[in-house]
Amino acid sequence: MICETPRVRFAPSPTGYLHVGGLRTALYNYLFAKKTGGTFLLRIEDTDRKRYVEGAIESLINSLKWCGIDYNEGPGKEGNVGPYLQSERLDIYKHHSLHLLEQGSAYYCFCTSERINILREQQEAAGTQPKYDKHCLTLSKKEAADRISNGENHVLRLNIPAGNKVVFDDIIRGKVEFSTDTIDDQILIKSDGYPTYHLANVIDDHLMNITHIIRGEEWLSSTPKHVLLYQSFGWEIPLFAHLPLLLNADRSKLSKRQGDVAVEDYRAKGFLKEALVNFVALLGWTAGDDKEYYSLEELVEAFSLERVNKAGAVFDLQKLSWLNAEHLRRNSTADITRMLKEELAESEYSSILFTDEYLNLVVDAMRERISFVHEILENSKYFFTAPDDYDEAAIKKRWTTESAMYLNKYAGELETLQCTSKEDYEHALHKCTDELGIKAAQIIHPLRVAVSGVGGGPGVYDIVFIIGKEETLRRIRRSIELISPSR
């Protein structure tokens, strides 16, 4: 064990999309494997046929792939301990469960769900913990066999001995102790012949040589059942690391009801995978220094399970957005332009052709002003279309009765020039203000309103240079027509 290289797994059930909590679990497993030179495998826990969702496995794999988390073994990447879909391992579970039955660690149960429900109601009414009463434990082997061959519905239960303690060590939490008196005789094999999670995950983790079980804290309270199973099989118990939960703003377990939980949701909202991964990694782990910006490679380098926190962490969108901006700005102009073109293709401007050269200028003008690429479209429409209305507050603040006259003069000045550089626009403006004997601001601000329709944004000279002389003149004249009469 000590000399073995670690083998870890991410074992989601295919009930929909990849949850960000799942992403974090997958990421920590991945980071741990990478860091230690171990193996990371993906196993699909699809033993619940009622919850199976078409396409969920593909979606899961796609989301992981998008995030840059790839597995060494799993669906589509067969190693030598497959198959990696539990639904394809039914014979294995059956085989091992027989062993449990023979040694008395498990027993057949024929109780109907009606009886179980009544039992539970009585226990709840009595204020005691709902637990199966081992009613079928006393059945003889012969009787059980007869009832099974008669086609009677049955399940297999784990026989939990009363009065014992189950103790295990958790890498993150230390020693955890449970009394067997509080543990129910868990169903191992359902009446449909499929194993429950508890049985399947223990058998698979053993057969797949998993050394470290890194999973969410919601599994902590069923871990003693798993420990008991390992002991019954006579198998070595892997190391456990139960990760703190990801929380809603109200500190309950992160749920769909209170916002987006799927990786796909964040992707669709324009978050960069680098930012999502970086953010989620920091939810429950730090290297201990002040570093907050990480690439995946840097995370691998810095990660350790020992530094994972115990307490749950609130998923804070504002900080995610900030990290997104940080990651976005470190992209090259060409890369951001590439992303902008994708946004453009799906926008109302999809039919207009913009050159890369033009878009590069737009990106350089906007990159310090955005957290998301799509904000270029939202916050600087004027690079893609002439303003069709003008911000009222900006007019009020910047447009005076003289503005039209000043802009007219500036337009006249521009017409005489070639306007090949940003400086040409600037010189022309200063020439006007000098002749007029006014301050530059008296033209600059109305000019900004005229060409952009809004009060903020990149430098005016940048804007007019990017949209060009003809367009600038057009917009100046149009603004004079539209704004001045109302003043």
Add this chain to the structure above:
RNA sequence: GGCCCCAUCGUCUAGUGGUUAGGACAUAGCCCUUUCACGGCUGUAACAGGGGUUCAAAUCCCCUUGGGGUCACCA
């Protein structure tokens, strides 16, 4: 309710017996800037409470409180 886990600024966290309790996001102010941002500086803001142990507790122990998870033929 039983069992289990957890507890430092609003949020993410540093801190492993001696610190003016640090950083980041958010927030407020100032500077930079003929706009808006970026950036820089500054501020507001935390050890849940009570007992111990100790010369000394955010740090160790106990209790209380609070929060969360879990109690399925779901994972």
